[in-house]
Amino acid sequence: MRTFFSALPLAALAAPSLAAADKPVTPNDVIDAAPASDWRRIAPGDLMVMDLAPGAKGKPRRVVIQLMPAPFSQGWIGNIRKLVAAHWFDGIAVVRVQDNYVVQWGDPDGETPGKAKTLPAGLAVVPERSYQVTLSRDPNDWPETDRRWPKIAGHIHALQQVMKRFDQASPAERSPDAYARAAKWALGWPVATNGASYWPVHCYGMVGVGRNLSPDTGTGAELYTVIGQAPRQLDRNIALVGRIVTGMEYLSSLPRGTGALGFYETPEERTPIVSVRMGSDVADLPAYEYLSTESASFAAYIDKRANRKDSFYIQPAGGVDVCNAPVPIRMVKP
Amino acid sequence: MRTFFSALPLAALAAPSLAAADKPVTPNDVIDAAPASDWRRIAPGDLMVMDLAPGAKGKPRRVVIQLMPAPFSQGWIGNIRKLVAAHWFDGIAVVRVQDNYVVQWGDPDGETPGKAKTLPAGLAVVPERSYQVTLSRDPNDWPETDRRWPKIAGHIHALQQVMKRFDQASPAERSPDAYARAAKWALGWPVATNGASYWPVHCYGMVGVGRNLSPDTGTGAELYTVIGQAPRQLDRNIALVGRIVTGMEYLSSLPRGTGALGFYETPEERTPIVSVRMGSDVADLPAYEYLSTESASFAAYIDKRANRKDSFYIQPAGGVDVCNAPVPIRMVKP
Numbered sequence: 001m002r003t004f005f006s007a008l009p010l011a012a013l014a015a016p017s018l019a020a021a022d023k024p025v026t027p028n029d030v031i032d033a034a035p036a037s038d039w040r041r042i043a044p045g046d047l048m049v050m051d052l053a054p055g056a057k058g059k060p061r062r063v064v065i066q067l068m069p070a071p072f073s074q075g076w077i078g079n080i081r082k083l084v085a086a087h088w089f090d091g092i093a094v095v096r097v098q099d100n101y102v103v104q105w106g107d108p109d110g111e112t113p114g115k116a117k118t119l120p121a122g123l124a125v126v127p128e129r130s131y132q133v134t135l136s137r138d139p140n141d142w143p144e145t146d147r148r149w150p151k152i153a154g155h156i157h158a159l160q161q162v163m164k165r166f167d168q169a170s171p172a173e174r175s176p177d178a179y180a181r182a183a184k185w186a187l188g189w190p191v192a193t194n195g196a197s198y199w200p201v202h203c204y205g206m207v208g209v210g211r212n213l214s215p216d217t218g219t220g221a222e223l224y225t226v227i228g229q230a231p232r233q234l235d236r237n238i239a240l241v242g243r244i245v246t247g248m249e250y251l252s253s254l255p256r257g258t259g260a261l262g263f264y265e266t267p268e269e270r271t272p273i274v275s276v277r278m279g280s281d282v283a284d285l286p287a288y289e290y291l292s293t294e295s296a297s298f299a300a301y302i303d304k305r306a307n308r309k310d311s312f313y314i315q316p317a318g319g320v321d322v323c324n325a326p327v328p329i330r331m332v333k334p
Numbered sequence: 335m336r337t338f339f340s341a342l343p344l345a346a347l348a349a350p351s352l353a354a355a356d357k358p359v360t361p362n363d364v365i366d367a368a369p370a371s372d373w374r375r376i377a378p379g380d381l382m383v384m385d386l387a388p389g390a391k392g393k394p395r396r397v398v399i400q401l402m403p404a405p406f407s408q409g410w411i412g413n414i415r416k417l418v419a420a421h422w423f424d425g426i427a428v429v430r431v432q433d434n435y436v437v438q439w440g441d442p443d444g445e446t447p448g449k450a451k452t453l454p455a456g457l458a459v460v461p462e463r464s465y466q467v468t469l470s471r472d473p474n475d476w477p478e479t480d481r482r483w484p485k486i487a488g489h490i491h492a493l494q495q496v497m498k499r500f501d502q503a504s505p506a507e508r509s510p511d512a513y514a515r516a517a518k519w520a521l522g523w524p525v526a527t528n529g530a531s532y533w534p535v536h537c538y539g540m541v542g543v544g545r546n547l548s549p550d551t552g553t554g555a556e557l558y559t560v561i562g563q564a565p566r567q568l569d570r571n572i573a574l575v576g577r578i579v580t581g582m583e584y585l586s587s588l589p590r591g592t593g594a595l596g597f598y599e600t601p602e603e604r605t606p607i608v609s610v611r612m613g614s615d616v617a618d619l620p621a622y623e624y625l626s627t628e629s630a631s632f633a634a635y636i637d638k639r640a641n642r643k644d645s646f647y648i649q650p651a652g653g654v655d656v657c658n659a660p661v662p663i664r665m666v667k668p
Contacts, residue, residue: 099583099587100660128648176510177510178509178510178511178651178654179651179655228538230658231658232655233642233658237649248434252586253431253590255587256583314571315569317569318513321564324563324564
């Protein structure tokens with residue numbers, strides 16, 4: 001009997017590596033074949049481990065977030081490190097889930113004078129200009145706050161690496177983008193440019209800093225992650241600080257809020273956050289690695305994402321959106 | 335006290351119309367101000383009403399799907415109408431939820447000889463070429479099956495309307511696209527073209543036909559919807575037949591499957607589908623309208639999506655992805 005209605009109709013899309021010598025190479029084949037030298041270990045000190053209250057049947061719900069490296073968003077990330085060190089996030093909650101948009105967590109009483117949780121001392125007020133890192137090789141063009149960063153030389157070097165990536169000419173990476181002159185992957189992250197400046201972009205699973213109206217830019221005490229189509233209109237308007245490495249499904253599958261903007265209407269609907277710790281302070285944490293976006297394996301991966309030729313595909317796309325090719329991340333036992 | 339951590343930090347993104355005369359116009363302002371003549375009623379006979387088993391606390395979970403109009407995918411849509419008429423979908427289940435990809439429903443025993451649910455007689459086998467509708471104004475260039483469609487003249491007229499939309503020159507609609515020469519909205523749907531042919535695109539909430547490996551194209555008995563970043567690589571490779579009009583949150587918030595490709599590993603995890611009926615056979619169904627993609631209001635909406643200038647935004651994007659500006663749909667009491 002011909003099975004018109006296979007239980008695995010999309011099998012070829014994400015199948016594990018099964019490619020024989022005569023079969024077309026899939027993106028997963030490329031990832032599986034990448035040499036160890038093309039993978040980069042994520043420092044545990046750049047991981048934020050967020051334990052939600054257990055789910056149905058007491059199932060643990062751990063979300064691991066990778067913070068972004070220099071030159072991006074280091075002002076807010078410094079604040080977030082202080083908030084984690086002060087255990088400030090412990091006891092807050094997921095307060096908003098808006099379908100095809102964001103999951104947001106913070107202090108449910110943050111707007112209520114007298115009830116709002118006190119922030120630790122010494123948080124930076126980051127200027128709007130820091131939403132993007134300017135192209136200039138002269139740090140005098142950078143905002144004053146940024147110029148005070150201790151590792152300024154390292155930041156300039158990192159920016160130069162980003163610029164170098166945009167000079168590279170991998171065909172699939174030159175796919176047109178509706179929001180920028182160019183968008184590709186650099187230092188392990190999705191990045192865009194208008195030619196004058198560079199910025200990280202709002203893809204699925206990216207983590208950003210909630211804020212009020214401009215010129216407020218947020219402290220980092222209220223965070224969100226994207227759970228739908230990339231809201232690229234937020235690029236350069238809200239600071240991105242990281243991405244979900246594992247546990248995304250515990251956030252993306254939460255019930256949608258029924259209040260305005262997807263806020264929960266009752267406290268009972270909120271998901272409590274039990275604790276947030278840096279990965280370096282969590283004993284049993286596995287190690288995580290990402291595929292270097294500067295590696296030959298990554299270039300091959302992007303090429304295969306743009307040009308699927310295995311038997312499931314009739315028409316290769318010929319291009320790929322920067323948010324439709326997540327940087328591969330794998331868990332490795334420490 | 336300065337509220338760095340507002341409970342409504344993204345308020346301006348999706349706020350209802352609050353614009354005073356001196357405030358910048360938002361996309362929602364445009365939708366709210368659109369005259370009745372710019373809205374199109376969706377015929378109840380083009381709506382598919384899918385009732386899932388009740389959720390927690392017995393909450394009803396109704397999903398309403400709009401089927402696509404000619405000239406797209408009418409072969410599969412004819413099959414789906416036959417399946418609904420035969421009550422074939424009643425008693426099947428959501429079998430797969432893969433994060434940032436798809437929710438899929440079908441016969442859980444579809445692959446098991448002897449157990450698979452018998453399909454109604456008379457379903458069409460739709461050829462691969464029907465994944466796209468060719469540009470040619472000469473129906474002799476269309477696949478033989480398509481040429482047998484009863485309303486061939488109407489299909490040609492519809493294609494001509496699509497072509498006409500692509501000749502229009504609204505600046506925001508000319509945003510670059512990684513997957514096609516051009517992508518915009520026509521006849522109420524997101525559509526792309528390579529210059530020679532036109533096809534509907536895989537945006538969040540679009541509904542498509544599960545299939546096995548080529549040349550199988552699926553019958554329509556197994557369907558999926560997109561719950562993440564638009565998987566545009568599926569365009570022209572799998573048939574799209576509709577979109578979720580309401581109730582998307584009941585699908586997108588389902589627990590992710592832990593088996594390969596997000597399939598559930600036990601029958602208990604599946605969400606049963608109680609019944610699927612055409613809207614014309616459901617007594618208490620509200621009416622739904624979409625904003626005509628050929629209207630001046632829609633052009634203004636797209637322009638505002640591409641160029642947000644209200645106080646939340648510091649940097650207008652200057653462009654918009656075809657999947658990041660859903661066609662506005664509203665419920666109206668019948």
